[in-house]
Amino acid sequence: MKIVLPRGRLLDDALELLRKAIPDLSIEQNRQLVQSNGEYQILLAKPTDVPTYVIEGADIGITGKDVVREESPDVFIPLSLPFGRCRISVARPEGDPTPPEEMKGYRIATEYPAITEGYFDSLDVEVEIIVVDGSTELAPRAGIADAIVDVVQTGTTLVANGLVEGETIMESSALLLVNRISQKTKFDLVNELVYSIRDVIRNGN
Amino acid sequence: MNGTWINQSTILSTVTRVLRKNYDLWNYREILLPAIEKNDEELDKGTKFTDGRDFYLVKPDITSQILTRLTDEKPRKLFYISEVLDGGTTGDWQFGAEYIGGENRWMVLEILASIITGLESLGIEEFYIDVGSKCVWESVTEDIPGLKNEVFSALHHRSFDLIDDLSISETKKDEIWRLFNFRDNKCDYDRLNEIIKILDDERVYADFGTVRGMHYYEDLTFEIYSPAIGSPLGGGGEYKLRHAGACGFAFNLEVLLEIFSGLSGGNRMVVDGSPEERLKRAKRLVLGGDPVEVKS
Numbered sequence: 001m002k003i004v005l006p007r008g009r010l011l012d013d014a015l016e017l018l019r020k021a022i023p024d025l026s027i028e029q030n031r032q033l034v035q036s037n038g039e040y041q042i043l044l045a046k047p048t049d050v051p052t053y054v055i056e057g058a059d060i061g062i063t064g065k066d067v068v069r070e071e072s073p074d075v076f077i078p079l080s081l082p083f084g085r086c087r088i089s090v091a092r093p094e095g096d097p098t099p100p101e102e103m104k105g106y107r108i109a110t111e112y113p114a115i116t117e118g119y120f121d122s123l124d125v126e127v128e129i130i131v132v133d134g135s136t137e138l139a140p141r142a143g144i145a146d147a148i149v150d151v152v153q154t155g156t157t158l159v160a161n162g163l164v165e166g167e168t169i170m171e172s173s174a175l176l177l178v179n180r181i182s183q184k185t186k187f188d189l190v191n192e193l194v195y196s197i198r199d200v201i202r203n204g205n
Numbered sequence: 206m207n208g209t210w211i212n213q214s215t216i217l218s219t220v221t222r223v224l225r226k227n228y229d230l231w232n233y234r235e236i237l238l239p240a241i242e243k244n245d246e247e248l249d250k251g252t253k254f255t256d257g258r259d260f261y262l263v264k265p266d267i268t269s270q271i272l273t274r275l276t277d278e279k280p281r282k283l284f285y286i287s288e289v290l291d292g293g294t295t296g297d298w299q300f301g302a303e304y305i306g307g308e309n310r311w312m313v314l315e316i317l318a319s320i321i322t323g324l325e326s327l328g329i330e331e332f333y334i335d336v337g338s339k340c341v342w343e344s345v346t347e348d349i350p351g352l353k354n355e356v357f358s359a360l361h362h363r364s365f366d367l368i369d370d371l372s373i374s375e376t377k378k379d380e381i382w383r384l385f386n387f388r389d390n391k392c393d394y395d396r397l398n399e400i401i402k403i404l405d406d407e408r409v410y411a412d413f414g415t416v417r418g419m420h421y422y423e424d425l426t427f428e429i430y431s432p433a434i435g436s437p438l439g440g441g442g443e444y445k446l447r448h449a450g451a452c453g454f455a456f457n458l459e460v461l462l463e464i465f466s467g468l469s470g471g472n473r474m475v476v477d478g479s480p481e482e483r484l485k486r487a488k489r490l491v492l493g494g495d496p497v498e499v500k501s
Binding site for chain 1: 333335362363364365366386388412414428430431432434435436437
């Protein structure tokens, strides 16, 4: 069974969850991108690539709800996982009190163009979306954006870059993804693992 | 798809030629639809654009295109090959068939049988067809009408969370979970059970966890897949054309190509001799329906 996990901030919690759900699973801490362990193969990928891996043939994956909402992958999402909690928020430079409803014509820098477009469309506010790949909070300082839509955990990075967190667009946490075909062709294996992870979430062990 | 575009195109052409023949043999007629349609809320997928006055869709979903174009309910058996765009500049090549206005049970049987012969003609034997039922879920949610959408959404994502969060009894949750996970060669839903029995193919399953996203589906929907690849080979289901019943499906050709390993060469006649003899003989063979390879 191929399991794809997200590199970065979700990885340690994802590994801990898997170790509890599959007691005989041993995974090295060396961040090797592919590890085989008995009937399991563990792959490490960028969080934004995890849905693609699952669509293309990994059986199970873990990534953030923000990624899933942004990419709308055609996968099963049986469980929300109790880690990786954060939010996607609008943030603007300190001293700019403009609410999103009045941001018509604003340039919004973000790694989440679909979520951002959906949010401003829902407000019927036309904005220019500038897609960036990381360090979004620099965009207003660099003068290429008037505000940003970004993932926020504690808010310290925003403050350090002279930004103020405004409206929350969505709350996020990690999600368990299952390939639609694996759910059929590896029915018992997949169900066993999903039920086992659910038990770990419910009982903590 | 791997390889150069000309290789890909050749393989695509081989696959569609085999499928065309399959549907010819089942007496389906090929239809060629326009690439651009005036925007209509009944049309799914496709890429929207405007000429400043009206909105249009380029390469929409074919079944919805047929639904908006056909004005009568005459029985028809149709097939098509088309690219369907996903809202941008990319899309999927599809081969699909639609059986309209026949007897409901027979239409499903014939479409499923034609899928089986189509795949086997391509040399693909390792596949499954899972058939689900919207009516079964309608019936299960009858006593919780306010939560029907939530249950269907949970079903679409196979989500424990959405079901766990519903304000319903544990017994009801268990009933829903049993159905989510039901997959067998026989079931309690007579209509589906009968179809599986008549088809008599061990690769066809009743799977109540199978749902399809298109709004037009009525009761039975199905998904075709192979353990060899992580994406569905295709899918389809029953729908209505005004008052007439219909059943259709589409293969995702790019996924199909991933598991298509080619066909054997067949008995192509090699034609040799002088230019006059070669041409004369080749023309006679081709007119007689025999494939030729003429030496240059």
